[in-house]
Amino acid sequence: MQDKPLNLVWMRRDLRLHDHAALHHALKGPGVIQPVFVFDTEILARFANPLDRRLTFLAQVMLDLDSELRARGGGMLVLHGPATEVMPRLAQALGAAQLVAAADIEGPTRARDASVAQVLSGITKMSLVKDAWIRHGGAVNKKDGTPYHVFTPYAKAWRATLTPEDLAERVVEDKGRYAHVAALRAKAYAAGLRVLDLSQGLEALLEQIGFKKADITHWGTREGEARLHRFVETRLKNYSHDRNMLAEDGTSRLSPYLRHGLVSVRECARLAWDRPGAEGWVNELIWRDFYAMILYHYPETATEEFLPKFRRTLNWRRVEADFEAWKAGRTGYPVVDAAMRQMQEIGWMHNRARMIVASFLCKHLRIDWRLGEEHFAQHLMDYDLASNAGGWQWAASTGTDAQPYFRVFNPTTQGEKFDPEGEYVRRYVPELGAMKGKKVHQPWGDAARGSYPAPIVDHASARAEALRMFKEVA
Template sequence: EDAAQQRLAEFVEDHLDDYGSERDFPALDGTSQLSPYLNVGLLSVRQCLEAISLHQGGHLPDTKTGAGSWVNELIWREFYRHVLVGFPQVSQGEPFKQRYGTLPWRNDPDEFQRWCDGRTGYPLIDAAMTQLNQTGWMHNRLRMVTAMFLCKHLLIDWRLGERYFMSRLVDGDQAANNGGWQWCASTGTDAAPYFRIFNPITQSQRFDPKGEFIRRWLPQLQALDNKQIHEPWKHAVVDYPDPIVDHKAARLRALEFYKG
């Protein structure tokens, strides 16, 4: 509990004001990393809100500020808990949007294992999965990118990814994990529309522009420059796989999958 309170105090003092501009960049220490403490009850959302209020002079922040952005993330966490209570079927493997209950997901154990192991050939995906497998934690932006890749690039059932995350995450929370996966698969409440498909290359270029995060977890790509590292298949790289699927082809396939 003391460690939780210390981390909360350090985050509010040193990182809260910049949270909105830094939270999507995995190479930065821009997120609170308080989710493990929240998950096991060593810290409460009310304590977080109180710390924010004190930092803001006794009131809650405007939503456009860094502090406001973090409040929104806490609200998402609580929202998914309310969804679980109001619609318990989502905790039993059912999509919130019932029309997606019969989607013919692909059964490909080899591709699923390559995703689990961080061997997709897309550096940001693979670095994120390596971080998860080695530390039990993954940056929030990357949770969305990797989840959407499994569902929409590989068309593999989101429930498999949901279970895998829960088996690895030290902050694994059933409501938040389920809500996040159903958001990415476009099957959940207030989910991303089915035609929103993250491009793993542009996500990499935008949120890890210098490849710092990628190099941290994929040392075999160290020699590539800041441009090459996002598309290593265009260069001779030893001990790194080719892309498991072509992004453009996968995107078109996913659109037809959801329309059908």
């Protein structure tokens, strides 16, 4: 078996075995295939919390993939170490003919892939295919070939130039095509690579990478497909209205599954396409492509303002106590606090709530959007650099948004509009549990608010100060 050419499939944002561009590509040629995942120590170093939910989620996904692959005659090969070194060493130790992976758009990841390809040049062919976005980085451009900076014309061009191939399933016909995984694990181990043992279960796997088991009850690793089907069949038709209502389960909550590729974004679009409500939802998938396109063309916008006039010119405040109150969900603005506590509790926050809390941090507290971006990066199950930096810059008015900086959300009226019965606030802010209806959005001065804090800033004066800060440099 091992005499046949070996095709390694390096999985990253595509942790599934169906509609899979890299597997599809590897299976087109001769020989056997072997899926590989690396717990990259350079990425793990950024996870501050040993109980990070995402590592439990990923470790469980590895066990799931391994068991699915065993049923198909293969198994997962999971390694631990700096991927830039591990992958070339693995490919050489196993004498791989080809290394296939899905291309990324993030600057450091592209640099990592280029370095791996360079080390392997002349030894193992490295092939990058497209999988994680429907339209990749450079696929949709203006007529003059330059990138779009505004979403609406981008979305129009995205739809006008979409071809059936963009949404087509990348079929995985893998029967009898897997390499002998035990032999490959032994060879990799003999070459000095850190091959992780998947046979002892979740906690043992996490221990091998220095993490502990966290609560992921809200995010079943095998639920992605069922969630997608349920959403498309029951919720999609009302999406355009329900998507803004904070207490409703009106959105798909597929973002962690899309982030790690447990569901295929092409399948999302295919399933939704002709159904009532699809236009609004597909628009969100286009937003996902849009922010990925922006980061692809402008990698510096991960940390620098997209609009040159605001690049490091805004006079942000540095008030630790305010930042801590925002993080802890103790700002005295119920909808802001409910949202921040939702993220702490389940590792996810409603989109409307993300817009409200991000606006509150940047405008009401005048705290640098980069600090908020980093806080989200530590807590969101769906954390994705392109969408997060894009969303934060949108809220800070420093990004691609066509709206001027004087949009400042009023957190009280936002709460009253998008949580009219106050259910969302009561769910996450138990101190306000006794208050009825929408009164919960203005609890100040009411004895029933108990230990709930008074507002840390006054809306009207905070708004005026924010406008002054922007006007100074606009």
